[in-house]
Amino acid sequence: MNPVQAVGRSTLGLLRTAGSVAIFAGRGVGASLSTPWFAGQLARQVVAIGYLSLPVVGLTAVFTGAALALNIYTGGGRFNAEQIMPQIVALGITRELGPVLAALMLAGRVSAAIAAEIGAMRATEQIDALNTLSTDPFRYLVAPRLIAAVLTLPLLTAVADTIGVAGGFLVATQTLGFSGPLYVQNTWNFLTSWDIESGLIKSAVFGFIVALMGAYHGYNASGGARGVGRATTHAVVSAAILVFAADYILTSLFTAK
Amino acid sequence: MSDTKTPMLELRGVRKAFGDKVVLDGVDIPVARGRSLVIIGGSGQGKSVTIKIAIGLMAPDAGQVFVDGQDTALIRSAADRARHNARFGMLFQGAALFDSLTIWENVAFRLTNADKVPRKEARERAVEALARVGLPASVANLYPIELSGGMQKRAGLARAVVAQPEIIFFDEPTTGLDPINADVINNLIVEQVKRLGCTAVSITHDMASARKIGDEIAMLYNGKIVWRGPAADIDHSGNAYVDQFVHGRADGPIKIEV
Ligand SMILES: Nc1ncnc2c1ncn2[C@@H]1O[C@H](COP(=O)(O)OP(=O)(O)O)[C@@H](O)[C@H]1O
Ligand SMILES: [Mg+2]
Numbered sequence: 001m002n003p004v005q006a007v008g009r010s011t012l013g014l015l016r017t018a019g020s021v022a023i024f025a026g027r028g029v030g031a032s033l034s035t036p037w038f039a040g041q042l043a044r045q046v047v048a049i050g051y052l053s054l055p056v057v058g059l060t061a062v063f064t065g066a067a068l069a070l071n072i073y074t075g076g077g078r079f080n081a082e083q084i085m086p087q088i089v090a091l092g093i094t095r096e097l098g099p100v101l102a103a104l105m106l107a108g109r110v111s112a113a114i115a116a117e118i119g120a121m122r123a124t125e126q127i128d129a130l131n132t133l134s135t136d137p138f139r140y141l142v143a144p145r146l147i148a149a150v151l152t153l154p155l156l157t158a159v160a161d162t163i164g165v166a167g168g169f170l171v172a173t174q175t176l177g178f179s180g181p182l183y184v185q186n187t188w189n190f191l192t193s194w195d196i197e198s199g200l201i202k203s204a205v206f207g208f209i210v211a212l213m214g215a216y217h218g219y220n221a222s223g224g225a226r227g228v229g230r231a232t233t234h235a236v237v238s239a240a241i242l243v244f245a246a247d248y249i250l251t252s253l254f255t256a257k
Numbered sequence: 258m259s260d261t262k263t264p265m266l267e268l269r270g271v272r273k274a275f276g277d278k279v280v281l282d283g284v285d286i287p288v289a290r291g292r293s294l295v296i297i298g299g300s301g302q303g304k305s306v307t308i309k310i311a312i313g314l315m316a317p318d319a320g321q322v323f324v325d326g327q328d329t330a331l332i333r334s335a336a337d338r339a340r341h342n343a344r345f346g347m348l349f350q351g352a353a354l355f356d357s358l359t360i361w362e363n364v365a366f367r368l369t370n371a372d373k374v375p376r377k378e379a380r381e382r383a384v385e386a387l388a389r390v391g392l393p394a395s396v397a398n399l400y401p402i403e404l405s406g407g408m409q410k411r412a413g414l415a416r417a418v419v420a421q422p423e424i425i426f427f428d429e430p431t432t433g434l435d436p437i438n439a440d441v442i443n444n445l446i447v448e449q450v451k452r453l454g455c456t457a458v459s460i461t462h463d464m465a466s467a468r469k470i471g472d473e474i475a476m477l478y479n480g481k482i483v484w485r486g487p488a489a490d491i492d493h494s495g496n497a498y499v500d501q502f503v504h505g506r507a508d509g510p511i512k513i514e515v
Contacts, residue, residue: 038370125353128314132347133416134339134371 024216031138032146041144049110049145049211050152054159056109057102061160064097065089065167073176086172086183087190093164094191099199100247102160103206106153107213107239114145114214115235119221119228127219142219145211153207154200161196198254205250206243213239263326265290265456266311266424271320272480273306280306282480283320293450293457295471295488297464297502299511302477304460305350308426311458312345313338324424339371346422346455350429352413354401360387361397364416372420386415389452390445407438411445418449425450427459431466443469464503467491476502478511 001009069089076082118141121127130137165187172178214235221231264287273281280303288294298304309315311322313329322329324344332341354363364383368374374382384394390411401409410430417425430446431439443466450457450470461467467474468488475485476499484496491503501509 121355124351125349126355128309129347129349129353129355131314132312132342132345133367134342135366136335140370 020220021212021216024219025212027138028142028146028212028215031136031143036139038140038144041140042147045144045148046152048113049106049148050156053102053106053109053152053156056105057156057160058163060101060105061093061098061164062167062170064101065093065164065169066171068092068097068164069168069171069176073172082176085176086168086178086186089168090165090187090191091195093168094161094195094199096199096247096251098161098164099157099203099206100243102153102157102203103210103243104240106149106156106207106210107236107243110149111210111214111235111239112232114211115218115221115232116228118215118218119231122219122221123224123228137219142215145215146208149207149211150204151207153203153210157200157203158196161199198250202247202250205246209242209246210239213242263290264288264323265292265325266458267323268307268311269321269323271307271310271317271322273303273310273315273317279480281310281317284477284480284482286311286475286482288456288458290456291454293459293470293472295467295474296458296460296477297462297467297474298460298477299462299502299513303480304477305428307477308347308428308458308460312347312426313342343367343371343420344423346417346420346425348410348413348417348425348427348430350432352401352406352409354409354412354416356401359398359400360392360404360412363401364412364419366416367420382419383415386419387412389418389449390415391441407434407441410434410438410442414442414445414449418453421453422455424456424458425453427457427461427470429461429463430459430470431461431463436465439463439466440469446470464491 069085072088072092073082073085076085076088118127121141127137127141130140169180169183169187172183173180217231217235217238218228221227223230267287268284269287271281271284271286272279284307286294286296286307296304296307306315310317313322316330324341329341332338354360355366358366361380361383362369364386365374365376365379368379368382369376380397384397387394387397392408392411392415396404396408396412401412404412414430427446430442434442446457446459447470457470459466459470468491471488473485474488474491475482476496477483478498483498484494486494491499494500494503497510500506501511507513
């Protein structure tokens with residue numbers, strides 16, 4: 001195959017994949033926005049995706065907030081501007097790191113789990129069984145996961161924002177000699193509600209991406225146990241990449257005004 | 258529609274290929290109401306694909322599937338599709354029980370999720386269906402993983418018959434079972450099909466099973482039905498493919514790709 005053919009072929013492959021992801025997403029959204037809903041399945045997924053991700057997201061946030069504080073303190077020192085560290089940390093966490101880190105942890109934890117579970121159901125004909133039992137797998141499997149991720153990732157992000165800022169606060173007050181009340185006051189006075197809201201809007205989109213990639217790759221898994229393994233890997237990698245891409249696009253939209 | 262002449266199920270000119278691999282090459286299979294047809298054939302000959310096309314899990318590349326005289330490709334709305342699916346029951350090769358649900362929730366799945374039957378009533382009907390396949394009420398609250406392969410198949414059978422289907426499909430019902438458990442499943446299948454008076458299509462490569470559950474047997478080879486006749490004629494079919502398969506001989510017209 002000559003290089004032109006190779007490029008052509010992989011472009012076509014990419015377009016085909018994009019098309020089938022879009023169709024899958026459309027069916028998933030359609031099933032999410034119309035009845036019947038499976039409330040039991042949704043509750044289960046809210047717990048699995050949201051509640052059980054709290055420790056991972058919290059730990060990531062506290063360490064990142066602390067490390068960010070140290071770095072910005074050092075960087076600020078080069079301009080004799082150490083004192084604005086609390087504001088920069090707060091901005092960095094709420095606008096960028098809170099949403100992105102929470103989404104990445106979910107890409108690892110949740111995309112993988114969704115792909116593995118739905119992929120195993122595909123491999124063992126459980127998805128075929130759902131169809132023969134007059135139950136749409138998009139309603140029973142895909143929609144609850146999409147809804148749960150879109151609802152819970154912003155909540156997780158709010159937690160990550162809070163804990164991340166607290167991580168910065170701890171380092172600042174314990175090792176850098178900042179005054180506690182002043183740190184809180186500076187952060188609070190500086191942040192606008194849009195700093196926080198824009199991060200939460202991003203995270204709802206990231207939640208959709210994370211659940212969609214898990215479900216898409218799991219649903220289309222083929223080839224037994226190896227296929228399920230492959231689906232899991234693809235889900236995590238594609239979720240992470242799409243989160244970064246969406247982050248850039250949304251951020252440039254949000255900062256354009 | 259419901260006269261006795263119209264086949265309950267009919268595949269007409271069905272073709273299916275995956276890539277350049279032609280699996281079904283013009284298959285015609287009418288099944289009369291209340292009859293039990295067994296399709297035999299080697300591994301990878303497209304038996305599962307045939308059933309998946311018949312039940313609507315896979316679309317044929319060409320050809321049609323009629324259920325009770327109606328072309329299933331013309332079913333459009335989701336509601337009609339759900340109603341159509343309610344006429345079917347299927348026992349999957351690996352039972353395909355949902356591993357996150359208990360046995361009774363599995364058996365009652367259609368009742369609770371599609372038919373909106375109250376849980377208490379659904380559970381009672383599930384336990385009844387379990388009893389019919391020889392499973393005690395004590396398994397109702399277990400998870401599939403806690404049952405042996407034979408018991409999972411029985412639970413799968415209970416799930417397939419609980420909503421009184423008109424057509425049941427059995428995909429390799431005895432594969433993976435020891436001969437005694439296989440015979441138990443064969444007997445249960447015959448019993449349930451007779452009790453419901455339904456039409457049955459089974460696929461298998463187990464000749465003992467085929468003889469026991471089939472009124473008729475058809476053989477699938479190289480994408481075509483190469484022979485079809487009453488189950489009683491299977492030993493004197495006069496067909497070289499069937500003879501080779503029934504006797505399990507390596508020599509004959511059937512070529513095994515290696
Ligand atoms: N979804 C699919 N995608 C690609 N190939 C398939 C698919 N389903 C079945 N096949 C191929 O079709 C052939 C027939 O499969 P199957 O009907 O499962 O055989 P069997 O007679 O053993 O049940 C096999 O070669 C299989 O690899
Ligand atoms: Mg098969």
